[in-house]
Amino acid sequence: MQGKIVKGIAGFYYVHTADNNRYECKAKGVFRKDGRKPLVGDNVELEILDPEKHLGNIRKLLPRTSELIRPAVANVDQALVIFSIVKPQPNLNLLDRFLIMMEQQGIPSIICFNKMDIDEEGAGQRYEEIYRNCGYRTLQVSARAWARSAEGAESSMEELLALLKGKTTTVAGPSGVGKSSLINCLQHNKVMETGVISTKIERGKHTTRHSELIAISEDTYILDTPGFSSLSLFDMEKEELASFFPELVREEQYCKFAGCSHIQEPVCGVRDAVAEGHISRERYENYCLLYEELKNINPYKGKIAISKKKGKEEK
Ligand SMILES: Nc1nc2c(ncn2[C@@H]2O[C@H](COP(=O)(O)OP(=O)(O)OP(=O)(O)O)[C@@H](O)[C@H]2O)c(=O)[nH]1
Ligand SMILES: [Mg+2]
Ligand SMILES: [Zn+2]
Numbered sequence: 066m067q068g069k070i071v072k073g074i075a076g077f078y079y080v081h082t083a084d085n086n087r088y089e090c091k092a093k094g095v096f097r098k099d100g101r102k103p104l105v106g107d108n109v110e111l112e113i114l115d116p117e118k119h120l121g122n123i124r125k126l127l128p129r130t131s132e133l134i135r136p137a138v139a140n141v142d143q144a145l146v147i148f149s150i151v152k153p154q155p156n157l158n159l160l161d162r163f164l165i166m167m168e169q170q171g172i173p174s175i176i177c178f179n180k181m182d183i184d185e186e187g188a189g190q191r192y193e194e195i196y197r198n199c200g201y202r203t204l205q206v207s208a209r210a211w212a213r214s215a216e217g218a219e220s221s222m223e224e225l226l227a228l229l230k231g232k233t234t235t236v237a238g239p240s241g242v243g244k245s246s247l248i249n250c251l252q253h254n255k256v257m258e259t260g261v262i263s264t265k266i267e268r269g270k271h272t273t274r275h276s277e278l279i280a281i282s283e284d285t286y287i288l289d290t291p292g293f294s295s296l297s298l299f300d301m302e303k304e305e306l307a308s309f310f311p312e313l314v315r316e317e318q319y320c321k322f323a324g325c326s327h328i329q330e331p332v333c334g335v336r337d338a339v340a341e342g343h344i345s346r347e348r349y350e351n352y353c354l355l356y357e358e359l360k361n362i363n364p365y366k367g368k369i370a371i372s373k374k375k376g377k378e379e380k
Contacts, residue, residue: 070123087119088111088120099125110123140233141288142233158351172235175201182207211250230285277289
């Protein structure tokens with residue numbers, strides 16, 4: 066039988082099958098045979114060991130169309146980066162890190178701002194504008210308003226569903242922004258309680274601990290993930306950073322120097338675009354901060370990589 070791994074905890078894999086059952090499986094021999102560790106999202110061949118207790122064994126991993134490192138998941142088409150507009154307010158530097166991480170892994174991102182129902186100052190509009198300007202698909206929703214069938218909540222949720230349809234999407238975002246609440250809405254067309262709200266931070270008590278792939282409809286899956294509160298840039302040289310900012314890539318043709326860092330060179334198309342308001346200042350400032358951070362992590366890394374590319378011997 067074939068199925069899809071929806072969750073993995075401590076050597077056990079939970080496999081969802083086409084006949085809508087879920088089997089608890091081990092993956093004996095799979096790793097030895099094809100040298101790959103099973104990932105959530107993997108399509109697998111399984112044998113049923115005990116149909117009553119729903120126990121099985123994964124015999125074979127089927128080919129992957131994609132493989133993400135963070136979060137560790139296979140066969141994902143896109144990311145839904147979720148931040149709340151208030152409670153907690155978005156940390157745009159962290160949001161940019163999530164976007165970079167997805168760009169780096171070649172996965173397109175949709176940015177979803179939640180908790181529109183308590184956005185009294187209309188801040189969501191401004192956040193949407195910043196990221197729409199970079200070329201990202203953005204939207205504002207409210208899991209809560211939608212669950213209460215409040216007026217106007219449905220259309221944005223329908224829009225979100227349409228973007229997810231037929232695809233496998235991983236969510237990403239910090240803790241407490243409503244990732245699980247939104248997924249519950251999408252799954253049940255109705256919100257399940259995500260727990261008592263702690264009054265101070267409005268953070269649910271049902272904090273997600275393990276990534277889990279959830280079927281919204283037959284060919285539509287969404288991966289709920291634990292929230293992160295910080296994210297370090299990984300495996301990147303500072304010279305590469307600009308290539309993960311779509312709006313910088315758009316303007317760099319106007320820079321005088323090839324390989325312009327957009328930090329201090331004269332005649333820089335990116336800095337001109339910032340001055341003229343075509344690139345958002347928040348994004349550019351985060352670019353500069355992250356550039357500095359990469360420079361400090363390993364000042365020699367860039368040089369080593371260049372000498373490698375020239376074919377010199379690796380030490
Ligand atoms: N006002 C308001 N509160 C919301 C909304 N969506 C979720 N919440 C609340 O925000 C809190 C956190 O929601 P969760 O869905 O658990 O957040 P999460 O992003 O899954 O958090 P982690 O699993 O810890 O990463 C809960 O108390 C929800 O009730 C919304 O649209 N509006
Ligand atoms: Mg959660
Ligand atoms: Zn430049």
